[in-house]
Amino acid sequence: MRNRNGIFWGIFLLLSAAILIISQLHLITYSFSFWTIAATIFLAAVLIKSLVYxxxxxxxxxxxxxxxLYAKPLGITAIVPWTLLGAALLVSIGLSMIFRPLLAKHRPWINYHRGYTRGHHGPFVKMDYTARPDVKTVDDPDVNVYVKMGSSIRYVKSEDFSSANIDVSMGDAKVYFDNVKVHDTATISVNVSLGGVELFVPRNWNIVKGLDNNMGAISEVGNPVTDADSPSVTVVGLVSLGNLKINYV
Incomplete structure (x- = not known):
């Protein structure tokens, strides 16, 4: 993941330099304001990061x-913004469905190849993609939650919790970890796109975040109370146009 961050920042800086030089040399017949250039650099950063990940x-x-932003130079002023955004939503859904098996191979935090996933603490585990989003209690040390255009609530009860893989696309999921025990360390992998995930974790957990945020929102509610005996739980993954909330209970 560090290598990907290096690629992102390298390309971003090169593209930013190119945009600044082109804007000052007036190589484009249209003139743009400072805020247009700033918005372009920001959107270019999001685009590059999205491609890298x-x-x-x-x-x-x-x-x-x-x-x-560039409707006038592109000659597409006849297309209203809401039409473009609506088309973008449909294209996102369609491409996500078509390329999911291929894209999953390139994500370092979770591997969906042939319906299997692997956490940091165990072998491949079969993931059920056909299960309907609902309310369930899970007694396993390795938890898998998959939500697509729906909602799901999982109450995890385990005496030796090891890992959780949570994949949410255009839906929402709430996962409660307040009735589990962690021996030393555990990992929670989150991949949320156009949706929301809420994690309810014990206050005594030492949460270590290794998340990538792509036009999403990551927040924490409550105050953790940790000490030398607190287990270390790593939360990794990607939040893309979605929301991740960690609640300390």
């Missing part, structure tokens, strides 16, 4: 916003 929604929506 193979995030389809971030890629499509950043291109859509760039098209809105």
């Amino acid at each position: 193979f995030a389809i929604p971030g890629t499509v929506f950043s291109l859509a916003f760039l098209a809105i």
